[in-house]
Amino acid sequence: MSQPPIATETLGSFSEDPAPGDAPTSKKKNGNVAKSPTQIALTRLRKDRVALVCGTIVLLLVVLGVFAPLITHLLDIHEKQEPGLPGLTELLEYDGFPAIGPPYYPFTWEHPLGIAPQTGYDNLARLLYGVRTSLLVSTLATVLSTLIGVTIGLMAGFARGWPDRILSFIIDLFLSFPFLLGALCLAPIITSRFSADVDKLGRAQLLALVGVLVVFGWMSLARLVRGQVLSLREREFIQSALVIGVPTRRILFKELLPNLVAPIVVAVSLMLPAYVAAEAGLSFLGIGLTGIPSLGQTINVAYGYFDAYSLYLWAPVIVVMVLVVALNLLGDSIRDAFDPKTRR
Amino acid sequence: MLGYIVRRLLAALLVVIITSMAVFALFYKAIPNPAGPVCAAQGRCTADRLALIEESMGLNEPITTQYGKFVKGVFVGRDVPFGSSTYECDAPCFGISYGTRQPVTDQLVKAYPATLTLALGGATIYLTFGVTLGVLAARARGTIWDRGLVGFSLVISSIPYYLFALLAWIFLTLRTNIFPDTEYQPITQGVLPWIGAMLLPWLVLGIAQSTQYARFSRGEMLETLGEDYIRSASAKGVPRNKVIFKHALRAAIVPVVTIFGLDFAALLAGTVFTEKIFGIDGVGLLALDSVIETPMDLPVINATVMLAAAMVVLANLVVDILYGYLDPRVRIG
Numbered sequence A: 001m002s003q004p005p006i007a008t009e010t011l012g013s014f015s016e017d018p019a020p021g022d023a024p025t026s027k028k029k030n031g032n033v034a035k036s037p038t039q040i041a042l043t044r045l046r047k048d049r050v051a052l053v054c055g056t057i058v059l060l061l062v063v064l065g066v067f068a069p070l071i072t073h074l075l076d077i078h079e080k081q082e083p084g085l086p087g088l089t090e091l092l093e094y095d096g097f098p099a100i101g102p103p104y105y106p107f108t109w110e111h112p113l114g115i116a117p118q119t120g121y122d123n124l125a126r127l128l129y130g131v132r133t134s135l136l137v138s139t140l141a142t143v144l145s146t147l148i149g150v151t152i153g154l155m156a157g158f159a160r161g162w163p164d165r166i167l168s169f170i171i172d173l174f175l176s177f178p179f180l181l182g183a184l185c186l187a188p189i190i191t192s193r194f195s196a197d198v199d200k201l202g203r204a205q206l207l208a209l210v211g212v213l214v215v216f217g218w219m220s221l222a223r224l225v226r227g228q229v230l231s232l233r234e235r236e237f238i239q240s241a242l243v244i245g246v247p248t249r250r251i252l253f254k255e256l257l258p259n260l261v262a263p264i265v266v267a268v269s270l271m272l273p274a275y276v277a278a279e280a281g282l283s284f285l286g287i288g289l290t291g292i293p294s295l296g297q298t299i300n301v302a303y304g305y306f307d308a309y310s311l312y313l314w315a316p317v318i319v320v321m322v323l324v325v326a327l328n329l330l331g332d333s334i335r336d337a338f339d340p341k342t343r344r
Numbered sequence B: 001m002l003g004y005i006v007r008r009l010l011a012a013l014l015v016v017i018i019t020s021m022a023v024f025a026l027f028y029k030a031i032p033n034p035a036g037p038v039c040a041a042q043g044r045c046t047a048d049r050l051a052l053i054e055e056s057m058g059l060n061e062p063i064t065t066q067y068g069k070f071v072k073g074v075f076v077g078r079d080v081p082f083g084s085s086t087y088e089c090d091a092p093c094f095g096i097s098y099g100t101r102q103p104v105t106d107q108l109v110k111a112y113p114a115t116l117t118l119a120l121g122g123a124t125i126y127l128t129f130g131v132t133l134g135v136l137a138a139r140a141r142g143t144i145w146d147r148g149l150v151g152f153s154l155v156i157s158s159i160p161y162y163l164f165a166l167l168a169w170i171f172l173t174l175r176t177n178i179f180p181d182t183e184y185q186p187i188t189q190g191v192l193p194w195i196g197a198m199l200l201p202w203l204v205l206g207i208a209q210s211t212q213y214a215r216f217s218r219g220e221m222l223e224t225l226g227e228d229y230i231r232s233a234s235a236k237g238v239p240r241n242k243v244i245f246k247h248a249l250r251a252a253i254v255p256v257v258t259i260f261g262l263d264f265a266a267l268l269a270g271t272v273f274t275e276k277i278f279g280i281d282g283v284g285l286l287a288l289d290s291v292i293e294t295p296m297d298l299p300v301i302n303a304t305v306m307l308a309a310a311m312v313v314l315a316n317l318v319v320d321i322l323y324g325y326l327d328p329r330v331r332i333g
Helices: A037-047 A049-066 A068-075 A123-159 A161-175 A179-194 A198-215 A219-232 A236-243 A248-285 A295-305 A310-338 B002-030 B035-041 B047-056 B063-076 B104-139 B144-158 B161-175 B191-225 B228-235 B240-268 B272-278 B283-292 B298-326
Strands: B078-082 B085-089
Touching: A037 A049, A037 A248, A037 A310, A049 A068, A049 A123, A049 A310, A068 A123, A123 A161, A123 A198, A123 A219, A123 A248, A123 A295, A123 A310, A161 A219, A161 B002, A179 A198, A179 A248, A179 B002, A179 B272, A179 B283, A179 B298, A198 A248, A219 A248, A236 A248, A248 A295, A248 A310, A248 B161, A248 B272, A295 A310, A295 B161, A310 B144, A310 B161, B002 B063, B002 B298, B035 B047, B063 B078, B104 B144, B104 B191, B104 B240, B104 B272, B104 B283, B104 B298, B144 B191, B161 B191, B161 B272, B191 B240, B191 B272, B228 B240, B240 B298, B272 B283, B283 B298
Parallel strands: none
Antiparallel strands: B078 B085
16 A cells, blocks of 8 residues: 555645555454454554654644643733733834844843734744644544545445445545635635624634635545445445344444544544645635634745744744644554555 | 547536536625625725626626526627626636736636646656656665655655745745746747746645655555566566566556646646745636735636636546556456
8 A cells, every 4th residue: 555645736635545445454463462453553653753753742732722822821922912012113113023022132031932023913922823723723624524524435335326426426526626726715705704794704714714624625535435335335244234134323333433443543644734734825825814823824924024034934834844744744653553554 | 438438528527517507606606795896996886886787797697697698608708798898708708807807718828828837847847756766766675765765755745835835935046046036937938048937846846746756656666566477577587677667667657647647637727836935927826816806806716716627627537548548457438
């Protein structure tokens, strides 16, 4: 099994397509002790140094994101301008550059990463909230597209016949649509419906972004699950369950689903970094989030300042890079743990 | 064979029609009050004027009639009433841009060479570079070269593409001037400026994508090298290089070509990130600009999205038909 290449311009495919009947069936028992494939995979994962390092980094960033409000409160920094804080005239010089902190003045604990030119936002606070947004969006999108993908894949694979043909056609239809262009046109449409209400705009954009990611993200998992189910349903245990009249729902969720854990976990672990990258990418293009802090949006604003105020650009770039690379490598380790054939 | 092609063509046509309907409905129904920004852009927007503009844009008609007019325009051309004036729009007509008041087709034709150049150059680099590296890695399987390449390509392909491109742009063009900071030059202005302007985008696109092709073709190659016929060839004394490049590569390249077809179609649909970062006026940037500017340039987005979907469908079709020629084991019919 090898990994299919991922189209860079489409922000990466959202999951892997192992050949049918590959991952769950090819598990070998480790010694004489009976272990479930998941346990074997976890043992392998614990021995993987890359996985440990990346896992730690991801965990750290998750903690930073989750506790962003607490951390900013402790450091007394604020992600947006509020009454009672120093006004823009005190923070910025006449040319829009910060009057305290980098790039022209020494480091200050008031704003550890400096403040943004023009807007006066605290960079560290925006960064922490950006990580929070990014993780929120990607987790929501991953959960939703996994639910949709698995359900549709199960139905298509199990039903066969014309429902399968219709569902497969729908899957192909969505797959034939370039993700980036789809996002390009869908996001602003959803946003424009809510633009009247500024308070709701941030949340509407967030939900719109999750929606766009899900609409273009569920298909590969659905196809993967469908393929697995097609081969699994011919196996004896499913056939006998059918013969003794086990209800369909029970067969789907109690007999088939446990056999699909490995490919689903692998697909999900590679879906997450793709979504993080996609969220930042869309916001970088200016069609993702504008109402709430987002790393991509900061990069978009900051890349004009790469020379005059490089810290402003590098902080979000490095955080996105570290987060995505760590998640990707972790996902890759997880895939290796579940299917050790992949990298030999 | 012919029957298969006809059947697939019909299915592809169906997909294109459904997509165009969905896209059209999405753009002209989902956006509340599409005439509003157009009206506001022309100065003070009174209720009368708004009604007039809506009337002239045909927004009062049922969506099916609007779609019918649009399709008619694509095939025979039509006159597009817009505001107080009427614009002539020859076939294939995708409407008149709200922003520039030019036929969308003209804008697409103007923007397309840049995207095509970018896609062709980038694809050439990543296909040759990636497959060569993959085959060499498979040949040196298990050595330090192989492991180095796999690890390196894993890291490179983990980096989000737009950050890779952004860093290359900042460090190689803005900071050090290794590559010239010029816009896209048509090839008619001379071959050298054309290459000079596109070299960095080509390299960035090529290298970012080639790591994934290297890993993919390496995997396919390893799988093929495990086949019986390869062992027979080696056993009867065929030189190793000949076995790899003649016997094995032929079989291993088939899945690579499949993936390549789809990737290439996605590139042709618009290389948005590359075009934005390197400032190339291609289809992707056209689409992006038409979304970001206010009023949103509906006809332009509509056309680019439909074009993109058609590209991908067409590429799917070509790849499936090519499959039969590339892999003699596949029977289609």
